[in-house]
Structures are given as C-alpha cells and as structure tokens.
Amino acid sequence: MESTPVPAPAQAKSQKVQVIAILMLISGIINVMIGLGLVAGLALSLVLICCAPVGFLPMALGIFELIYSIRLLGSGTERPSFATAQVIAILEIVSILAGNLISLVIGIVNLVMLNDPEVRPSFQ
Secondary structure (H helix, E strand, O other): OOOOOOOOOOOOOOHHHHHHHHHHHHHHHHHHHHHHHHHHHHHHOOOOHHHHHHHHHHHHHHHHHHHHHHHHHOOOOOOOOHHHHHHHHHHHHHHHHHOOHHHHHHHHHHHHHHOOOOOHHHOO
16 A cells, blocks of 8 residues: 655745735736726727727736735745746836836835845745
C-alpha cells in the first residue's frame, strides 16, 4: 500500500502581505470600474470617441491587479514574484494619468510596504 505524501504546512503570511493584497484588490476593482466608465462615457460622446482607448489602460491594470491580489491572498504553495508586485505598485502610481487618485495613494503605500524587510521573505 502506497502512502501519499503529506504537503508541508504553508508558511503563514505576514499581516503586511495581506494588507498589500487587500489594497491591490481594492485598487483593481476601482481601476476596472474607472476603465469601464471611461470607455462607456467616451464611446457615447461623438466628439471624444477617438479617446475611448484611454479607458482600456486602467481596465487592463485592474484585471492584472485582481489576478495578482487573489494569488497573494490564496494559500498556494508557490510564492508570488516580488518584481511583479513592484511593477504593479508603480503602474498604480502611473494610473494618475487616467485620473485615479485612489490608485496613486494605494501604489505609494504598496511600494513603501514592499520595501519592509518583514515582507521580503514572503516573495520569490
């Protein structure tokens, strides 16, 4: 009779990693809503229809944030990439170009928290 290997218990995530994931989730939801609003609003305007693709940028960032934050919150055995988390935080700051002030603040907070030595071991 073969015995199945018992998976090792997952390393407990630090509180700061969970805060980063929750903030990223909130920012992702806001970015998707802003992106949909921009696309719908600009597409309905005959004068500004050529500017409608501007809304796709926050929407794409929002979807990326949602996927990554769910990965961070999950109890998977594979650890997420630190570089990806930094890129997302920087893109959150750049989303001020679409008029998203909330994402700017969340991006700054995420970058500060990512540079904390307590958070670093939770990533690859």
